[in-house]
Amino acid sequence: MRHTGSVTRTTPLGNRTSTVLARKLGGELLRLRDAAGMTQRQAAEAINATNSKIVKMEQGWVPMRDPDIRILCEAYGLEDAEVLGRLLELAKLDRERRKAKGWWRGAPYVGLGEYISMEEISTSIRSWQISLIPGLLQTAAYTRALGVADSRWEDPDEIEVAAQLKQKRQGCLLGEDPVQLYVVIWEAVLRQQIGGPEVMRGQMERLLEASTLPNVRLQVLPFRSGAHPATAGPFSILSFAEEGALDVVHSDTHTGMVWMENEEDSAYFNRVFDGVARLSLSPHDSVELIDSLRKGS
Structure with missing residues (x-):
C-alpha cells in the first residue's frame, strides 16, 4: 500500500x-x-x-x-x-x-470550512467519486438523505444547514470566472438509491443540467470497465492560478479530512485521475446513461 x-x-x-x-x-x-x-x-x-x-x-x-x-x-x-x-x-x-x-463559518463539522475556503480560491477541481455525487453537484434533497442516513448527524437542523451550505457552494460554478469542474463517478453512484427514486430522479436531472455548463465535464466509469487505478477511494484535486503552484489533493475518510500537499502526491493522484478518466464513458455517452437511468427511476 x-x-x-x-x-x-x-x-x-x-x-x-x-x-x-x-x-x-x-x-x-x-x-x-x-x-x-x-x-x-x-x-x-x-x-x-x-x-x-x-x-x-x-x-x-x-x-x-x-x-x-x-x-x-x-x-x-x-x-x-x-x-x-x-x-x-x-x-x-x-x-x-x-x-x-468567511461565509462558511456555519459549517456543521470540523474541516469543512477549511475545504470550502480552498474551494473558493481554486481555479479547477478534478474529482473522482465511488459512492456519492460530488458536493458541488448534489441537490438539497440528496444531501438531506445522506445526513439522515449518517449516524454522526443527530440534529435535523444541522442536516439542513449542511444541505443549504452545499447549495451555496455551488455558486462557484457560475458567474464570470467559474471554477472548472471535471468529475468522474462510478456507475454505482447513479444506481444507489439515496433517498429513494424521486430524490435520485431529481439528482440525475441536476447532473444533466450541470453537464450543459461549459466549465463542467462529467464522465461515468461503467461497471464493465473492470479493474481500474482508483479503487482505493475517492479524492479531489484542487488547482490554483499561480504559475508553478502545486495542486492540493483532498479526500474524506470516516475519521476526518485528509490533505496531501507535496509534489509527489500531486503527480500521483493526477496520474490516477487521468487513468480512470480514460476508462470512463465519453461525456456524451455518460449523459446518455444518466438520462436513461433517470427515465427508469
Whole structure:
C-alpha cells in the first residue's frame, strides 16, 4: 500500500495553528526563496525577523502580514504583480479563516470550512467519486438523505444547514470566472438509491443540467470497465492560478479530512485521475446513461 504524507485537520501548536491555506502560501514563498537562491537567514534579515519566523511562515504555522509578504517577494525578485496579488489574497483568506469570518463559518463539522475556503480560491477541481455525487453537484434533497442516513448527524437542523451550505457552494460554478469542474463517478453512484427514486430522479436531472455548463465535464466509469487505478477511494484535486503552484489533493475518510500537499502526491493522484478518466464513458455517452437511468427511476 502506498503511503503519502497527509494532514487530517488543522493542527495546533501551542497558540498557533497550521492551516491548509497557510501551508499553501508558505509553500509558494519557499518555492520563490529557493528559486532566488536565498537562505532562511537571509529571508529573516529582509523582514527583520528570526529564522524561526521564516520556518513557521513556510510551514503555515502563523498568519502572515501583507508587509512581510511584499518585502519577501521583492527580495526574491518577484516582479509579477498579479502573482503577488494572489499571494496577498491567499494570506487574507487564511486570516479570515482563522477568525472564522468567511461565509462558511456555519459549517456543521470540523474541516469543512477549511475545504470550502480552498474551494473558493481554486481555479479547477478534478474529482473522482465511488459512492456519492460530488458536493458541488448534489441537490438539497440528496444531501438531506445522506445526513439522515449518517449516524454522526443527530440534529435535523444541522442536516439542513449542511444541505443549504452545499447549495451555496455551488455558486462557484457560475458567474464570470467559474471554477472548472471535471468529475468522474462510478456507475454505482447513479444506481444507489439515496433517498429513494424521486430524490435520485431529481439528482440525475441536476447532473444533466450541470453537464450543459461549459466549465463542467462529467464522465461515468461503467461497471464493465473492470479493474481500474482508483479503487482505493475517492479524492479531489484542487488547482490554483499561480504559475508553478502545486495542486492540493483532498479526500474524506470516516475519521476526518485528509490533505496531501507535496509534489509527489500531486503527480500521483493526477496520474490516477487521468487513468480512470480514460476508462470512463465519453461525456456524451455518460449523459446518455444518466438520462436513461433517470427515465427508469
